[in-house]
Amino acid sequence: MSAVGTRDAGLTAARRWGVLVTIGAGLLLITLDNSILYTALPTLTEELGASGAQSLWIINAYPLVMAGLLLGSGTLGDRVGHRRMFLIGLVVFGVASLVAAFAPSAGLLIAARALLAVGAAAMMPATLALIRVTFLVERERNLAIAVWGSLSVVGMALGPIAGGALLKAFWWGSVFLVNVPVVIVAVVAVLSLAPRDQPDPGKTWDLLSSVQVMAGLVGAVFTIKELGHRPPNPAVVAVAAITSIIGFRLFVRRQQRLAHPLIDFAIFRNPAFTAGVLAAGLSMFAVGGLQLVTTQRFQLVEGFTPLAAGLLVAAAALGSLPTALLGGAFLHRTGLRPMIAGGLALATGGVVLVAVGLSAGFALLVFGLVVTGAGLGSVMAVASTAIVGNVPARRAGMASSVEEVSYELGSVIAVAMLGSLVTFVYATTVRLPAGAPAAARESLPDAHASGAGNPAILEAANAAYDTGYLVTMAVIAVVLAAGAAVTARLLRHHGPASVSALRPGH
Known part of the structure; x- marks a missing residue:
């Protein structure tokens, strides 16, 4: 082992990978809670008597509060220490999970979701920053970050599956209560394994x-x-x-x-860093959009159960795992450009196959989801390397925060924009038979609820929703293709064996 390897944060290999497992558990909790309510929302809305606006905030309070706090929490982690921030985040997340699980009203559940976001925002930047200070050997760090990136995809994809499975066996609060034992084990593991903090009290939090x-x-x-x-x-x-x-x-x-800003915009002058941030956001935009409209389409039009719809979109996670791990392992040979730009291009083709498969056959649609996942797995694994590997160590927390904001923004925009788009296309294109209820023109769920089983109404409504689904797939494909072109240009000088553009002390 090289001298650098022996100095790797003073940790043995077992402790280094133990830290990664612990970080991965926390990351999985954060990403699962981003999507686990997609299948649980109808049940808990009915149980709590939530209004439409309250249902919206039950979903959106989590990613919005988290995105708003991420930049600050990363800089705060630089000040007080990332190990400490991760521990604080775990404790807050566990307490908020207990409150959410037993919330007697929609208002309290929304507040608990916001508190969950506070805990997640404290943990998220700390996960990447801890990898940055634990794995000093570049090849090991690349593989660790690849595992980190693959867990982000897996967590998002497993959310609907976990939600559907827990609802089938328990009450809706179980989707939150399941976090608590994981939090307890992770706290013990962090205290035992993670390297001591090296805080920078000169940093300020604004x-x-x-x-x-x-x-x-x-x-x-x-x-x-x-x-x-x-x-x-x-x-x-x-x-x-x-x-x-x-x-x-x-x-x-x-x-x-500010003398110590939450974000120093100068770091975006590094094209590899900028490409990584862009790729991270686009990946989550594609994952979030595909997951949202596909689970809704197959539940509403095909009659899939929540669990079956969740298993369907898990095909993307299945495709992402091998490319995420291989991407990290071979990044030092390929460089960033083929992994990021090539991955986005592959994902574009996968989305096109999903759209074609809607009419050509279910097997082709599933294959398209696998191909999309394969492309995005490669992207998400090495986008993190592009980001944290192209800033000095003193900016690790800031860089991690920027990446997490990019992920959260990609997910939030996907839900907001693509969810609204499919409804807009439905309302614009639906051609209902004479005498159909006015509510049936608003959305597909309204058509199913008010159509009283009328086959003509349901057929027209399903056809309009499928049009919206295809338009949404086209938008995702165009966005991914544009991202592939832009990142290919940004990374044109970042070829095989290229290393971080910024030296550790720069």
């Missing part, structure tokens, strides 16, 4: 910056969702858009004035 960026994010999501309504409310669009613009503008101006 709460106002987090509030500003969260206002920008919430305003953007409200704008996208309202534009998907038919017709949209101009006043809501205007207020939400103005709030978003003001929030982001104030955030950018404040970062430029």
